[in-house]
Amino acid sequence: MSFDIPKVAYLARIAMSEEEIAAVKPKLENVMAMIDDLVKIDTTNVAPLASPLEQYQTLREDVVTETDQHVTYQKLAPKVAADLYLVPQVIE
Amino acid sequence: MQWEVIIGLEVHTQLLTKSKIFSGASTAYGATPNSQACLVDLAFPGVLPVLNKTAVEMALKFGLAVHAEINPYSTFERKQYFYPDLPKGYQISQYQTPIVGKGYLDIELDNGQTKRVGITRAHLEEDAGKSLHDAIPHMSGIDLNRAGTPLLEIVSEPDLRSAEEAVAYLKTLHALVTYLGICDGNMQEGSFRCDANVSIRPVGQKEFGTRAEIKNVNSFRYVEKAINYEIERQKEVLESGGIIVQETRLYDASTNTTRSMRSKEAANDYRYFPDPDLLTLYVSESMMAAASQSMPELPWEKAARFQSDYQLSAYDAKVLTAERGLADYFETVVKLSQAAPKLVANWVMGDLAAFLNKNNLSIEASPISGERLAGLIARIQDNTISGKMAKTVFEAMCESNDTADHIIEARGLKQMTDSSALEKVIEEVMTANPQQLNDYRAGKDKLFAFFVGQVMKATKGQANPQQLNELLLAKLKSNN
Numbered sequence: 001m002s003f004d005i006p007k008v009a010y011l012a013r014i015a016m017s018e019e020e021i022a023a024v025k026p027k028l029e030n031v032m033a034m035i036d037d038l039v040k041i042d043t044t045n046v047a048p049l050a051s052p053l054e055q056y057q058t059l060r061e062d063v064v065t066e067t068d069q070h071v072t073y074q075k076l077a078p079k080v081a082a083d084l085y086l087v088p089q090v091i092e
Numbered sequence: 093m094q095w096e097v098i099i100g101l102e103v104h105t106q107l108l109t110k111s112k113i114f115s116g117a118s119t120a121y122g123a124t125p126n127s128q129a130c131l132v133d134l135a136f137p138g139v140l141p142v143l144n145k146t147a148v149e150m151a152l153k154f155g156l157a158v159h160a161e162i163n164p165y166s167t168f169e170r171k172q173y174f175y176p177d178l179p180k181g182y183q184i185s186q187y188q189t190p191i192v193g194k195g196y197l198d199i200e201l202d203n204g205q206t207k208r209v210g211i212t213r214a215h216l217e218e219d220a221g222k223s224l225h226d227a228i229p230h231m232s233g234i235d236l237n238r239a240g241t242p243l244l245e246i247v248s249e250p251d252l253r254s255a256e257e258a259v260a261y262l263k264t265l266h267a268l269v270t271y272l273g274i275c276d277g278n279m280q281e282g283s284f285r286c287d288a289n290v291s292i293r294p295v296g297q298k299e300f301g302t303r304a305e306i307k308n309v310n311s312f313r314y315v316e317k318a319i320n321y322e323i324e325r326q327k328e329v330l331e332s333g334g335i336i337v338q339e340t341r342l343y344d345a346s347t348n349t350t351r352s353m354r355s356k357e358a359a360n361d362y363r364y365f366p367d368p369d370l371l372t373l374y375v376s377e378s379m380m381a382a383a384s385q386s387m388p389e390l391p392w393e394k395a396a397r398f399q400s401d402y403q404l405s406a407y408d409a410k411v412l413t414a415e416r417g418l419a420d421y422f423e424t425v426v427k428l429s430q431a432a433p434k435l436v437a438n439w440v441m442g443d444l445a446a447f448l449n450k451n452n453l454s455i456e457a458s459p460i461s462g463e464r465l466a467g468l469i470a471r472i473q474d475n476t477i478s479g480k481m482a483k484t485v486f487e488a489m490c491e492s493n494d495t496a497d498h499i500i501e502a503r504g505l506k507q508m509t510d511s512s513a514l515e516k517v518i519e520e521v522m523t524a525n526p527q528q529l530n531d532y533r534a535g536k537d538k539l540f541a542f543f544v545g546q547v548m549k550a551t552k553g554q555a556n557p558q559q560l561n562e563l564l565l566a567k568l569k570s571n572n
Contacts, residue, residue, distance in 0.1 A: 011361060013174055048188060050167040050366045056374035062109045062146035065116030066130035073134060074126065083125040084224060084233030087176040091225050091232075 094295040100250035105275040106283040107150045113242035114141030129236035135179035147242040150274035151191045152383035160195025168370040171362045177221035187364045190215030199264045210249030255319035267391045271416045290322045302336040318343035402433035417455040428466035431473035468496035481505045508554045521546045
């Protein structure tokens with residue numbers, strides 16, 4: 001199974017140099033080789049596994065339990081104005 | 093060339109829970125930016141999502157209403173993309189197995205025909221935050237209050253064949269989710285949002301054409317306009333030899349056009365995978381039973397009952413049941429006024445609706461309560477006032493908080509009900525107008541209206557019109 005490193009790096013928004021790509025290539029190919037072995041197993045009648053735990057989702061009652069802490073949380077943000085978190089302008 | 097239009101709709105409905113789908117932060121609209129974004133919504137390291145039970149119950153109610161298969165085991169996946177209003181870098185959604193599977197919704201078209209529209213699926217997911225591009229120069233401001241608000245995304249089959257059908261489907265769906273009490277349906281605030289997948293193909297062709305997805309349509313009228321614009325655009329492209337690119341297009345209401353937003357990322361670019369933070373959701377039989385028991389009367393059930401219980405026409409029943417609040421209002425007025433349902437329907441759909449429209453008010457915000465309108469209609473029903481007088485009283489009611497009885501008393505608007513007194517006035521009018529009387533009796537039937545007018549004038553409009561018609565006709569026909 002081939003692995004398009006530049007494409008995956010772009011999807012993850014990771015900037016990688018040619019050298020870095022060359023360095024991780026054999027490591028990732030080792031992982032892919034293992035997956036190549038796994039996909040040989042016939043899973044025709046096997047349902048996809050969502051979780052290895054044989055338990056089901058715990059549900060929460062619909063109650064508001066959180067209070068306004070945005071002043072505290074925003075101390076960690078690089079830029080804040082008018083209660084908004086600021087980021088470089090993004091317009092599509 | 094003859095083209096066939098193919099439309100499928102994806103509707104995002106914000107569920108009316110108090111807290112978010114995976115956290116205990118409030119979902120109330122309009123709060124100070126970021127005051128309702130807790131650590132889970134902000135994607136701080138180490139936090140874990142815990143699913144809101146009410147969101148699940150609401151999804152089940154929707155599934156039951158559209159006769160859908162409910163998946164007893166459903167899963168949550170991560171849909172990965174980068175945008176500043178999505179702090180985790182992924183949206184938790186349902187991909188492989190949604191909670192609500194295939195179902196259908198019957199819609200009524202303008203020509204009175206019913207069309208069955210397939211529902212492909214409805215799944216639970218979280219909403220993203222909001223990006224504000226105009227608030228701060230050269231920066232985008234991020235408000236994460238909406239991040240984590242529960243959404244039920246309802247996906248239709250590509251069964252719709254025109255913009256009008258798409259609107260009829262949306263209106264039916266809108267009525268349904270508001271009746272179910274799972275969504276407030278407020279399109280301006282984004283509680284009910286629609287994306288339309290539009291494509292065209294030559295009539296007779298089996299394969300679908302390439303589709304464009306239109307986003308950013310926040311009213312029924314814009315949905316219709318955006319789809320119609322997009323159909324024309326695709327026809328022009330194809331008829332001039334071009335090809336349609338699969339892309340997302342944004343509707344711009346100010347120019348009534350759609351423009352390319354981004355080419356649609358291939359589905360696998362989202363790299364969905366099961367969210368390891370969330371276990372399989374199991375819907376037990378007891379949860380299903382509880383959802384069944386909590387089902388309210390649905391819009392189409394109510395419309396059928398209005399026709400049978402109140403002898404209303406299909407049209408009246410449909411208009412009155414379009415909104416749950418309106419239907420409740422109508423039933424309150426019928427009950428309190430003890431008047432003929434058709435009379436109540438005419439007032440609610442006529443004068444009251446016109447007044448509310450003119451002042452841009454919802455039925456819930458009507459300054460004329462059901463009780464006050466019932467007070468007015470009761471006086472029409474018992475012949476205290478005529479329909480015409482009632483309009484005057486209604487206008488006065490719009491201007492004040494007075495009851496109909498108070499206004500009728502204060503303005504001396506009571507109708508004459510004493511038939512002998514009315515007969516006396518009629519005789520006086522006939523005596524005073526011998527020429528017209530002779531002409532009428534010689535065959536000039538039109539003069540009937542003249543006599544009605546004269547009697548109304550003499551009684552200051554207080555004659556009961558029906559009683560007047562009957563008595564006047566009898567008097568004019570008899571020669572004494």
